[in-house]
Amino acid sequence: MNIRRIDSGFDRWDDLLALILSSFAYMNGRIDPPSSAIALTSSSLARKAQAEIAFLALDGEMLVGCIFLRPETDCLYIGKLAIRPDAQGRGIGRRLLEIAEETARSLKLSTLRLETRIELVANHATFAHWGFAKTAENSHTGFARTTSIEMRKVLGA
Template structure:
């Protein structure tokens, strides 16, 4: 049984959360350029991110952190970032549960779409997000790059 709960002032498992994010993003290390911003996270910056945004964790029946998502309300969309599922729990529907929570956050804020960015090289991620109702809306490049490094995708909510 997976439980989704908000990261609030009582949350103290920053080490486990950072480890979860880094382990779930590790497969990207030899694929994407520039490196993932996950590598710049520290315990303090992660705690600040959770304070500044709306964040949730997923735990399994043993209480182990197995997923997370960070949501940031924008003018017209809810930005979904750091959607991370532990490698040994991927493919079990946890990502969908966390995105459903993001949809709930968006609806409560009166926002009609979710927005995310994924690296251009991560075609499997593009396909997964497309299956979940996201469509490509833009191509972006990181500072200093003369090529597309990421794509933006949105999911319209009813």
């Protein structure tokens, strides 16, 4: 497996969109509101990659994972961590999170932050296993109930 940062020469936006949509497909009908992934387009992904720090995991030429990172004042936000369903369980997500940790350290940020939907209890457990702790409950606009939780991981030196 090869990990590389998305740069200006990357042109496989349709493939990346397909990867994200396939990875997030299991959420369809399980979470409310629906995932923001369904609103992505190849063009919006290209803009997102320009505005954020994005990495790909490749198995040969096949895209098998991605992660988008956004520096914030006190942390590095992890968004759109996606692994192809047929590639899950091979340590790709863990490796992408290690890249996020390295990136945070290089930016002098001591914490990783992510959000996961309240309904996705297995994701909560996975992130907890990877060292994240629940730090907040949030509601999407228009919802009176909790729709997501925030989790953070404080990085060691």
